[in-house]
Amino acid sequence: MQYAGIDIGSRTVELVLVDETGTILESFQEDTGFDPIAVAKTLTNKAEFDHIMATGYGRNLFEIAFEAPTVTEIKAHARGALAYFPDARVILDIGGQDSKAIALLKSGKVQKFEMNDRCAAGTGKFLEVMAKALGYEIDNFGDHALQAQDKVQVSSMCTVFAESEVTSLIAKGYDRSEIARGLHTSVVRRAIAMINRICPTGDIVFTGGVAKNPCISGVLEQETGRTILRPHDPQIVGALGAALLAKEKNQ
């Protein structure tokens, strides 16, 4: 038997296949675009599986279109993170359009969670807009930020306000890498407040697309003094969790 998990996020859709032992066989990723179900269809056509479970903001659409069970991103991320780090107690997930912190009990059950998703503040989308404003590619935005000698204080968290703050910082003649560093720090500060609300100590498993950004995880480690654990591919953690839950449900 093969089990699939599909995570339909705001920016990307991931599909992960696992076998009877929970080992990852394959993973796929596409941009969500404007028709998440069409993208989901493309991905499910590429893979062969016996059972599938959906998560992410598009899970309810998927449930209707494919008559498949669903699970929230919270539970899926918790399950996926445990596959990489069995002792995980705190998970930070920063995705394209939301961010969340999850605290786990020793048993692996979700104990508490906090979410920020009413606006793009502190999410991947925020970094994307800011990278563009500074003329960087999102994929190496973090590397450029790490090269800064100094950082500029950026106080706006709202994507719209921060963009105009960036414009005025550029006008003041600041180096763009320093502004980038300031923006990264502001995202981290927001994440720390969320993490400390649910669990102020212990290692942090960092997942989601933003976990690929070396500056965010570096500053996070520096500012919290806690060990940051990053899965090999942090973007597939939700889909992996869903696949494992599909396996556990059907085995």
Added chain:
Amino acid sequence: MNISDRLQKIAEQNVENIEQAKAEGKSAIGFYCLFTPTELAVAANAIPLPLCGTRNDPIAKAEETLPRNLCPLIKSSFGFAVSGSCPFVEASDLLVGDTTCDGKKKMFELLNRHKKTHVLHLPSNQDSSTSLPLWRKELDKFRDVVEEQTGVTISEERLKDAIKLMNHERRARKQLMDVNKNKPAPLAGSQLIEILFKVGFLADKKKGIALMEEVAAEAAKGSLRPEEERSADRKRILLTGVPVGLGSDKVIKIVEQCGADVVVCENCTGYKQLFQIDEDKPSMDALAEQYLSTPCSVMSPNTQRLELLKEMVTEFQADGVIDLTWQACHTYNIESFTVEEFIQEECGIPTLHLETDYAESDTEQLRVRIEAYLEML
């Protein structure tokens, strides 16, 4: 006839009843908060109307005057009054508010430009030596205002009768809410809200009491819900925090869509209003004491709310507690920290704190949180 249809019929009749009563010289007095004793209106032969705004549509109108970053309940209440779109505000000859939170008290100043608004000065704590005498004097002043408005002198005898009637209404409300101590819950949270909300507007209190007693008796015999909602496995949620009415009940609806039940509300549209006024004490003293002890987050400290919550979690066999805050409601928002800590320690269950407004824009975001919370329980 099902409950909704019966309510609809009574509600339609009620608008005519109010018009008729007014034509016969009766006054109607609009209330905005649980702290104001409606007994004083009833004793003066006036119709008390609950005007706290629970719908999103008048908010745009309110934002022409009020700041956007203000609690939706305040904006909705103000919007209804200034847009003339609520028949009950229109019917009211006098509006009455309390200095509960900063937003409300400043809003009432502006509301007074549209319609005469009397504001009671509510103290911020329930101290019997300092706050109670002040509140008692505020009620004296309020009684004078009501007498002047209605032309009726509020005698002790009239007030006693009014207290008896309102105590009866509160007992009927309690009887109805207590039906859901049964497992599975015979009434859906959304049904309960609809009944309690609509009964509040009835000019004839006795009609409302009779209806609630009737529904409670029917529900106690068996479930008034469709077969598929009668599973004993449905998670039982206690809702606490800000008031909820028709139009601001999206959280209750999402909980139900996720296959769980809001069995009871602790808020001021729910269990918080179920007190009894001491009928043996001098009436004005009894009213002052009881109303001041309302366990609302505007009070500091507000430990009685915690005690009430603990009692309710046990009695209603709640699996979870959802603590709802309207955006920019600082007092409930801050108190959520204490509530979470208390419920975790005393009842051993996690709470879910939600902050939202009356708009539907964040329905899916709320759904994720609620679903994830239900997965945890």
